[in-house]
Amino acid sequence: MAITSDLDPMIDGQVLALAGGVGGAKLVLGLSRLLPPDQLVIVVNTGDDECFHGLHVSPDLDTVMYTLAGLADPEKGWGLTGETFNALEMLGRYGADTWFNLGDRDLATHIRRTQLLHQGATLSEATAELCQRLGIAHRIVPMSDEPVRTMLDTEDGELAMQQYFVKQLAEPKVRAVRYAGAESAFPSPEFQGALDQAKLVVFCPSNPFLSLDPILAIPGVRESLKGFPGPRVAVSPIVGGAALRGPAAKIMSELGHEVSSVGVARRMTDICDIFFIDDQDSGLSPAIAALGIKPVPAPTIMISEADKVGLARRVLAVGAG
Amino acid sequence: MAITSDLDPMIDGQVLALAGGVGGAKLVLGLSRLLPPDQLVIVVNTGDDECFHGLHVSPDLDTVMYTLAGLADPEKGWGLTGETFNALEMLGRYGADTWFNLGDRDLATHIRRTQLLHQGATLSEATAELCQRLGIAHRIVPMSDEPVRTMLDTEDGELAMQQYFVKQLAEPKVRAVRYAGAESAFPSPEFQGALDQAKLVVFCPSNPFLSLDPILAIPGVRESLKGFPGPRVAVSPIVGGAALRGPAAKIMSELGHEVSSVGVARRMTDICDIFFIDDQDSGLSPAIAALGIKPVPAPTIMISEADKVGLARRVLAVGAG
Numbered sequence: 001m002a003i004t005s006d007l008d009p010m011i012d013g014q015v016l017a018l019a020g021g022v023g024g025a026k027l028v029l030g031l032s033r034l035l036p037p038d039q040l041v042i043v044v045n046t047g048d049d050e051c052f053h054g055l056h057v058s059p060d061l062d063t064v065m066y067t068l069a070g071l072a073d074p075e076k077g078w079g080l081t082g083e084t085f086n087a088l089e090m091l092g093r094y095g096a097d098t099w100f101n102l103g104d105r106d107l108a109t110h111i112r113r114t115q116l117l118h119q120g121a122t123l124s125e126a127t128a129e130l131c132q133r134l135g136i137a138h139r140i141v142p143m144s145d146e147p148v149r150t151m152l153d154t155e156d157g158e159l160a161m162q163q164y165f166v167k168q169l170a171e172p173k174v175r176a177v178r179y180a181g182a183e184s185a186f187p188s189p190e191f192q193g194a195l196d197q198a199k200l201v202v203f204c205p206s207n208p209f210l211s212l213d214p215i216l217a218i219p220g221v222r223e224s225l226k227g228f229p230g231p232r233v234a235v236s237p238i239v240g241g242a243a244l245r246g247p248a249a250k251i252m253s254e255l256g257h258e259v260s261s262v263g264v265a266r267r268m269t270d271i272c273d274i275f276f277i278d279d280q281d282s283g284l285s286p287a288i289a290a291l292g293i294k295p296v297p298a299p300t301i302m303i304s305e306a307d308k309v310g311l312a313r314r315v316l317a318v319g320a321g
Numbered sequence: 322m323a324i325t326s327d328l329d330p331m332i333d334g335q336v337l338a339l340a341g342g343v344g345g346a347k348l349v350l351g352l353s354r355l356l357p358p359d360q361l362v363i364v365v366n367t368g369d370d371e372c373f374h375g376l377h378v379s380p381d382l383d384t385v386m387y388t389l390a391g392l393a394d395p396e397k398g399w400g401l402t403g404e405t406f407n408a409l410e411m412l413g414r415y416g417a418d419t420w421f422n423l424g425d426r427d428l429a430t431h432i433r434r435t436q437l438l439h440q441g442a443t444l445s446e447a448t449a450e451l452c453q454r455l456g457i458a459h460r461i462v463p464m465s466d467e468p469v470r471t472m473l474d475t476e477d478g479e480l481a482m483q484q485y486f487v488k489q490l491a492e493p494k495v496r497a498v499r500y501a502g503a504e505s506a507f508p509s510p511e512f513q514g515a516l517d518q519a520k521l522v523v524f525c526p527s528n529p530f531l532s533l534d535p536i537l538a539i540p541g542v543r544e545s546l547k548g549f550p551g552p553r554v555a556v557s558p559i560v561g562g563a564a565l566r567g568p569a570a571k572i573m574s575e576l577g578h579e580v581s582s583v584g585v586a587r588r589m590t591d592i593c594d595i596f597f598i599d600d601q602d603s604g605l606s607p608a609i610a611a612l613g614i615k616p617v618p619a620p621t622i623m624i625s626e627a628d629k630v631g632l633a634r635r636v637l638a639v640g641a642g
Contacts, residue, residue, distance in 0.1 A: 107408050112417060
């Protein structure tokens, strides 16, 4: 591929990308178009994982997987293109809770993953098997093979991520977020390998509290990133004082943080060297520079594949120095 | 219901119907149209149960359940009307074996059943829950809450029922049949209750070796039926020397039995008083009578619902003496 050849000299070694769901998947798609499989490790948040109908559902892993497989529904932002929902309708007849939308083909993913886990596979191994079967050459790995659950303390009581986000439409006011199980979790083997060997870290534009913090909550991860020898590049998920998608801005505000790229960067001063902000936020550059982080204004809104590849190219170029 | 009122005086007490899949479901549908829910206990073969994709599939229970719920596909003879197969297609992409057809709505049944079993429900309890949710008033119960697996010793090696029947299209020659696990199984509680209290036993027209024998293999069942005080009525699954459906005739022949109603009746002399044969087989009446069983020629081929109700009415009338 010509594109890859152009970049080959720029990045010498592995790129570690940390991602949540939809926003992360967009930049990851761009990165995957530019880097050969052995140069990219995509580590995905599993704090949103949930058991539905006895099946292990990993929403962020699936969003990234379906995106790289070319199967993601570009309009809904979740699930598979052309999906049907006949099993879910029947589960509803059986009295099951059906507030979490599970399409028929999506269910196959959860059925297969659950079967592999029951047979003794780790979540890393199950994910590798699913990805390989879908023809994905790049490595998509869970942040951990141990369960970590993002729990939101809200005015309606404590809610697991999907209950908060999907069932309650992210409406209850959030007072605190914790990552249950994180204290006894380990980075997955490929994540640890990339922490040890990668030359560049990319924080994808994902929700700071619900997508990136669960990854950072795993013991040793933040410390590894603090001491990481190569460049650490983040892309802001906040543009013009709002999140492009999801409840990031609302939660930041409820937790008392400034709803801006500066507010995001302020929480990353120990683990980030370069911070991409949207062109429309270029006025925030001095405030970010004042944190000791180099601001890089760029077009960060990714709609088309060209947008995604374009932003990924800038990230790699800056990261390669 | 006028029909029920007509029959109320005829059967005083419970009817115990023993059934396999499609043929059994037809007569059971007729019985359910004539008997109020508290007068009918439908005991279904579970020797065909299988684990597919980590899910507990009970094909005969489902056939009877879908039939009584009015959801069964009348043309295919299995599964649900208007079914789609999108999850199965995706499971195939994941490399799963997909020779057993599982529709999307059918999968919901197996997902829900598996979840209930994992939560600690017995198969009887899970079945009752599913039936209740589908609005079925009559009791459909598994023969046992313990696993029993019908295993066929064939020229291709030993095969479980679905492997033999669906994957291998019932083609390999059968040398013997065994019911693995039967020796340590018990009749399900409702089955045992009906064995103790019913006034009439009906053997539905199901495969003798693959549908009824697994039920009879559970310790105590055959003995209870031997000593059963009320009439025991069977409907032959063999008409004109052939099975109406499935491999019953082929297996009977391979195992050295006469492929006829007489061949079926000969194996039931200790547990059957009255034997329905098809009108076209009325010439076999003397041979059946010679076994000490009363033959009753009747129209036994059930296509329409009127056929099913008509045969059920004859069975109940003869059983009521």
